Amino acid sequence: MYICPSSTFSHTVTLQRWVIQAAARIRLLLFHAFAQPAFDEAREDTAALSRQAERLLSQHGDSILRLAYAYLHNMSDAEDVLQDTLLQFLKTAPVLENPDHEKAWLLRVAGNLSKNRIAYNRVRGADELEESLAAEQREDLSYVWDAVKSLPVKYREVIHLFYYEGYSTGQIAQLLRMNESTVRSRLRRGREQLKSILQEVPGLVDGL
Amino acid sequence: MWTAYRDIMEHVSVTEDMRRRILTRLEENTSVPARPAIRFPLYRRLVAAAACLLLLLGGILAAGRVFSSPEVPSDLGNVGNGIPSFTEVSSLQELSQTVGFPVEGLSHIPFTVTETHYTVLMENTAEIRYIGDGTSAVYRKTPGQTDPSGDYGSYAAVLQWDISGLTVTLKGDGTLFSLALWQDGDYSYSAQLSTPVSTAVWENMLSA
Structure with missing residues (x-):
């Protein structure tokens, strides 16, 4: 009996396809039975994590970015610090009692990450804020920003936390893990330096 | 001056x-990487498909029992890695059973404990949170040499x-x-x- 080779080949291919399709359906059934719950759980975890990241960014993003910028004077570096701070929070799940502690934790980590970048000379050069103030022709703000920038880091950080974030010297001491007397002394010296820099500009030394 | 700074x-x-950008990068950094697709040789796919076919044709009744099995395939065990997960349990005994090693907890806590919470973090870190009137203590134990505290801030003094x-x-x-870290055997x-x-208070608390 003669068997057409092409017909045999065609039947083999059809059988192969049928077997593969059946196997795929079984795998799909098994996936829904076994793996789907685990994947759903992982997806829920990821969704919870995303919601947490969005909440942190909405509630504390500006504060973290501004503190990082006060240290680094560069938007890309400040953005990196903001991202790394949130990442540390999400990965380490710190023990915190209330939202104030949460913000303090984030600012402490952002400060440490910023200081690490300064210590390892990993700071870019461009100061977008300086350019922005110049473009707006806000000379008064440019003077103040230049003066604050010229302060040593140890004065800048306490000045930012005290005058911008509104923390007390005791709270800053806890946040930066230093004595309150050190915070007070750095605030005083920072103010004195600012005063001497800005004394030639009328009106800017008010309140110093 | 400070108005200008604000x-x-x-x-x-x-x-x-x-x-x-930040949310995208955070998601990338905290998600499980997709497994690379593995291409098997045709004969192995056919054998697998045939096995599935046999399973389908010969084991419909058995499949009913398989679907009702609560067990999850072991190769899904790493789903969720990198995503912080928290499971609160009701007792110290349950905490030890869940993490798979004995958890001792703290004694001589320097305040009156009004609430105690037991939590499993990241699958194998045990956490006990002791709550008092306006104060708290958190104890963590994990296998290996990693710092389980989640506190990576810098402190004025480390001894x-x-x-x-x-x-x-x-x-x-x-x-x-405020923070104590130690290792004992295979645990941190x-x-x-x-x-x-x-x-002195730490010594009293940890030597008990």
Whole structure:
């Protein structure tokens, strides 16, 4: 009996396809039975994590970015610090009692990450804020920003936390893990330096 | 002057683009990487498909039992890695059973404990949170050599203290300390107090 080779080949291919399709359906059934719950759980975890990241960014993003910028004077570096701070929070799940502690934790980590970048000379050069103030022709703000920038880091950080974030010297001491007397002394010296820099500009030394 | 500084800082804020970038990168950094697709040789796929076919044709009744099985395939065990997960349990015994190693907890806590919470973090870190009136203590134990505290801030003072033959690292302001880290055998431990205490109190708490 003669068997057409092409017909045999065609039947083999059809059988192969049928077997593969059946196997795929079984795998799909098994996936829904076994793996789907685990994947759903992982997806829920990821969704919870995303919601947490969005909440942190909405509630504390500006504060973290501004503190990082006060240290680094560069938007890309400040953005990196903001991202790394949130990442540390999400990965380490710190023990915190209330939202104030949460913000303090984030600012402490952002400060440490910023200081690490300064210590390892990993700071870019461009100061977008300086350019922005110049473009707006806000000379008064440019003077103040230049003066604050010229302060040593140890004065800048306490000045930012005290005058911008509104923390007390005791709270800053806890946040930066230093004595309150050190915070007070750095605030005083920072103010004195600012005063001497800005004394030639009328009106800017008010309140110093 | 300080009004000017606040005006300056208002120029620094999280833009929509920055927000999107950060959330995307955070998601990438905290998600499970997709498994690479593996292509098997045709004969192995056919054998697998045939096995599935046999399973389908010969085991419909058995499949009913398989679907009702609560067991999850073991190769899904790493789903969720990198995503912080928290499971609260009801007792110290259940905590030990869930993490798979004995958990001792703290004794001689320097305040009256009104609530105790037991939590499994990241599948194998045990956490006990002791709550008092306006204060708290958190104890963590994890296998390996990693610091389980989640506190990566810098402290003004870090000292090594021998307590009951263990070298304990205490972190604080030099007089009072809020964080203790130590290792014993195959485990790493941390204890954190919301209200810093002296080395004597730590010694009393950890030597018991």
